[in-house]
Amino acid sequence: MLLRIFTEPQQGADYTTLLRVAKATEDGGFDAFFRSDHYLKMGDVSGLPGPSDAWVTLAGLARETERIRLGTLVTAATFRLPGPLAISVANVDDMSGGRVELGLGTGWYDEEHTAYGIPFPGLGERFDRLEEQLEIITGMWDTPSGKTFDFEGAHYQVTGSPALPKPAQRPRPPIIIGGVGAKRTPRLAARFADEFNVPFHSIEETRAAYERVRAACENGGRDDSSITFSAAQVICCGRDDAQLRQRADAIGRSVEDLRENGIAGTPAEVVARLAAFGEAGAERAYLQVLDLNDLDHLALLASDVLPQV
Template sequence: MDLRIFTEPQQGATYDTLLTVAKATEDLGFDAFFRSDHYLRMGSVDGLPGPTDAWITLAGLARETKRIRLGTLMTAGTFRLPGVLAIQVAQVDQMSGGRVELGLGAGWFEEEHKAYGIPFPKEKLARLEEQLEIVTGLWATELGKTYDFHGTYYDLTASPALPKPAQAKIPVLVGGHGATRTPRLAAKYADEFNMPFASIEDSERQFGRVRAAAEEAGRSGDDLTYSNALVVCVGRDEKEVARRAAAIGREADELKLNGLAGSPAEVVDKIGRYAEIGASRIYLQVLDLDDLDHLELISSQVQSQLS
C-alpha cells in the first residue's frame, strides 16, 4: 500500500510551509506529495495568508525535492485552458526529472470562481472530456508532427505539441462518485482512479463500475491503479487523537467513521480493509500542516506496518 501526503493549502499555508511538509514527506519515506487546486478557503478558517497556485507550487517543489512524486487532487478543469495546462505540467515534469502526476477534474466550487472572476460553465463534464483528450493527445504526439483537435469547446490547429514531458507518459488521475460518466472517463483516459472521502462499501461499488467500464472500453480493469483519499488523524492514545481532531475542527468519533483516525493499529486495520476491495494507494489528507510530529508518527507506526 502506497501512502501519499495530500494537502489543502487554500485553508491557510505559505509556500514555505508546503515546502517544509514536502521535505518531511520525502525524508519520512512517503511516496508522494499532492495538493488541492483551490483559490478560496472552505469553512470557518481564515485561510491566511491566502491561496497558492497549485502548479506554481509544484514547480518550486520540483526543484527542491529529489524522490517523491508530485501532483494534484484534482486540478480544476475550469482554471486553465487545456493547451496551457499541457505545457505547464510537461514543464514541471521536466523540472522534477519525471516525477509529476496530473489529477484532472471538472471543477466544482462555484464561490471561488465568483471570487476571482473565473467563468463557471454549466457543461463542466463535457468540457473535462475534451480537456483530457487534448492534454493526453498533445503529450502523445510524435516529435515533428502537429496536433489538431476540433471539439465543441476547444479548437486546436497545427499545434507543435511542445514541450514534451520527461516521462514517456505522465500518469493521469480521474476520480469521483459519478456512477456513469466518471467511470467511462477513467476507463478511457486514466492510469489511476481515485475515490475521494468515501466508505469502503461505496469505494468497492465505484471501483467495480470503473473496472466494468474499462472492460467495455477494451482495457483490463487491472490496468488502472485504484486509490482513496481520506482525512487522517492518528494518535498514540485517545487523548492525542482527540487533540489532533480538535485542531482541525473535527470530532474523533466522526473521523473514525469517515476517515482514517485512531491509534496506529486502528488505522492500519482500516487501511487493510480498503486494500481488500482493491485500493493500493491512500492519499492521507493532512489538514494541520504545522504538526510534523503527526507525519513522523504515521511514518514510524503506520507506514512501517504496510510495507
C-alpha cells in the same frame, strides 16, 4: 499499499509551509506529496495568507525535493485552458526529473469561481470540457516530436500545434481521474485514467465506484489491471486517545466523526482501516493532513504506520 500525503493549502498555507511538509513527506519515506487545486478557503478558517497556485508551488517543490512524486488531487478543468495546462505540467515534470502526476476533474466549488472571475458552466458542460481537455492534453503529449496536433471540439479547437514541450516521462505523466459518478466518470476513467481515485467516501461506496470503472473498462475493451485504484481520506492518528483527541480538536473535528468519515485512531487502528480499504481494492491511499504545522503527526505515520502497510 503505497501511502501518499495530501494537503489542502487553500485552508491557510504559504510556500514555506508546503515545502516543510513536502520535505517531511520525503524524509519519512512516503510515496508522494499531493496538493489540492483550489483558490478559496472552505469553512470557518482564515485561509491566510490566501491561496497559492498549485502548479506554481509544485514547480518550486520539484526543484527542492528529490524522490517523492508530486501532483494535484485534482486540478479543475475550469481553471486553465488545455494547451497551457499541458505546457505547465510538462514543464514541472521536466523540472522534477519525471515525478509529476496530473489529477484532473470537472471543478465543483462555485464560490471560488465567483471570487476570482472564473466561468462556471453547468455540470453537463463541465464534463464535456473535461473530456475535451483530456483528449487535448494526452493528444499533445503523445504527438511525436516534429509532428503537429489538431483537435476540433465543441469547446476547444487546436490547429497545427507543435505539441511542445514534451514531459520527461514517456509516454506521458500519469493521469488521475476520481469521483463516484455513475456514468460519465467511469467511462472517462476507462478511457483516459492511469489511476482512479475515490475521495472521502465509505469503504462500501469506494468498492462500488471501483466496480463501475472495472465494468466500463470491460465494455471499452481495456484491461482494468492497467488502472491503479486509490482512495483519499482525512487522517488523524495519535499514540493514545489523548493525543488523538488533541489532533482532532486542532482541525475542528471530533474523534467520533473522523472514525466514521475518515481514518482515525492509534497507529494500529489506522493500519487496520487502511487494510479494509485495501480489501475493497485500494492500492494507494492519500492521507489528507489538515494541520500542516504538525510535523510530528507525519513522523508518527512514518514510523508506526508506513512500515506496516
